[in-house]
Amino acid sequence: MEIKSSKINGANALIEATILREVIDVNLEKIAKELAKTASVQGFRKGKVPISVVKKQYGDKLVQDAEAEALREVLNKGLEELSIANDELIGEPNISKFDKSEDKIEVAVKVAMRPVIELGDYASLIKEVEKPEVSDEDVDARIAELAQAQAPLKDIARNRKMKDGDTAVIDFEGFVDGEPFEGGKAENFELRLGSGQFIPGFEDQLLGVKRDEEVEVNVTFPENYGGTELAGKDAMFKVKVNGIKVKDEVAIDDELAKKMLPGEENATLEELKKQVKTQIENEELSKLYNDNLKPELLEIFVEKISFDLPEFVVDQEIDMALNKKAQGMSEEEIIELRENQDKLEELRETLRDDAKKSVKATFIIDALASAEDIKVQEQEVMQTIYYEAMQMGQDPQKAYEQYKSAGYLPAIQMSMVEDKVLSQLLNSKIKEA
Structure with a gap:
């Protein structure tokens, strides 16, 4: 069996091979002998079925199994030649060529690997964040609003x-x-x-x-x-x-502070003002982060950090974007795409750049999460879903089960990891106003 293995880049490899007919025959013979030990065929005792009968009974299935065995051997030897461990692989190998003739099978298998990402001095890419300034008037107005709500x-x-x-x-x-x-x-x-x-x-x-x-x-x-x-x-x-x-009018004094800070000993109006100021700062910072700084920072990372992307992951992202786009198409447009392969490929290519950016961002966040030692456990995902469901008046357990059965939990977890990573990086650059 001739095998030729080559790395296309840091995230993709190609294994090509010529599988001779003799290899398939040897595999078929071995599989048939093993099956003869356990096969149940009418007229024969278990373990006493002749191999010729087994071959006749399970013909096509035996050939498929023999070919699959040969393919596994091609893949294993190819990965060994390339020094690629199984835990480095992403997804299933893609058989891009399988040409059968009387005496051989020409095969080509594409494999994708987790890219090696050199983050470098990523902290230097983060701009300084100016903490939002909250005035005394802002604090007084918020306290007056809270007091009025309780009046x-x-x-x-x-x-x-x-x-x-x-x-x-x-x-x-x-x-x-x-x-x-x-x-x-x-x-x-x-x-x-x-x-x-x-x-x-x-x-x-x-x-x-x-x-x-x-x-x-x-x-x-x-x-x-x-x-x-x-x-x-x-x-x-x-x-x-x-x-x-x-x-009714409510006096804004220490008595109000005691009502608004239950359980706190020696609650005073000054302490209430401090806590309200912190709350407003956090709200303004969160808005600044989510509306501007987080998307900008992720864009910078995607632009500045270079590495190869697994082709099949990009193709999967294109497929998802294509399905989403199809939801807004007319039936005529969808039929045209099905019947015109060139037009479909043209549309897919228009989605490629955004798909590559999205995949790249995901790998970068994963690498940053490891570098920053940030994790999100399933329990945290559950608590987040429960909290949001209760805010919307929904049954929390039912909402969680719906997300789980739809397979959305990993995406929610990844989104939470991204939020934590970018928040932690931005927090490290906060400058007091």
Whole structure:
């Protein structure tokens, strides 16, 4: 068996071989002898089946197994010649050529390897990060906002026209086509105007109304209104304003700090201001990181760090991008691509540069995570999914199982690793404002 092995570059290799007919025959004979020991064939005792009968019974399957055995030998010898260990390989070998003739098989096998990435002095590629400046006015405004949110409601003494932010205490009853509908009636309901709690347009029509006044409010239920028979229907509500409430004033002092910092001994307004300032700084920094600095830093790494990419990984990325693009195509466009191979390849090539950048970024993040000793365990992924599901009012366990069954957990984990790596690198360059 003639084998020729060569490394295309640091991430790809090609193993070519000529497998002679005699090699296939020897393999077939060996496999048939082994199978004869265990095969069950009617008319013969187990272990006593003649090899000629086994060959007749399992003909094509034996040939396929003999060829597969020869291919395995080609791959193993080729990897040995190239000094490539199995744990260096990525994905399955790709058989790019398998030409059979009467006396031989010409084969070519492409293999992909994990690229060796020389990160160099990657820290020097990171620009200095100026910490966002938070003023005393910003802190005072946030504390006033938090205090207002906790403030109790009180009735207003003067009967004035209602405005945005007031809480209307109302009786209402709704009608569709002149008939009351189920769930459309309440008494002394407290509705904060501007909250968007009711059907669009309802709260706006209460602006300028006074206590003890009665009005008719005309609205249209949204088309996606809970999938009920009310969706898209016009409705009229009879509304009576029983009272108007506003938020009471809350003193911003040490007592407020104690309420807002539960469990902290000696909580003071100064301590509250420090914590609120840190919170605002973190929010502004997070926004700066996610909107600008992280994408910019990853772009710099992709541009400055050079290494070879495994071809098949790039092709997989192109396939995913192509499938995503196809979702927005018409049926005619998809049929045309299926029938026109040249056009399909042309489209694939337009996606190649972005695919290479994406694959390169993934390998760089992986190398940086090792260099920075950053890991994300499955437990952290689960906690993140649980937290986001609870924020959206979903069942956390159900959300996690859906992600898991769809095979999304590795992608979420990689995204979290990327976030941690880039955050840690940027944090190392923070300069106080």
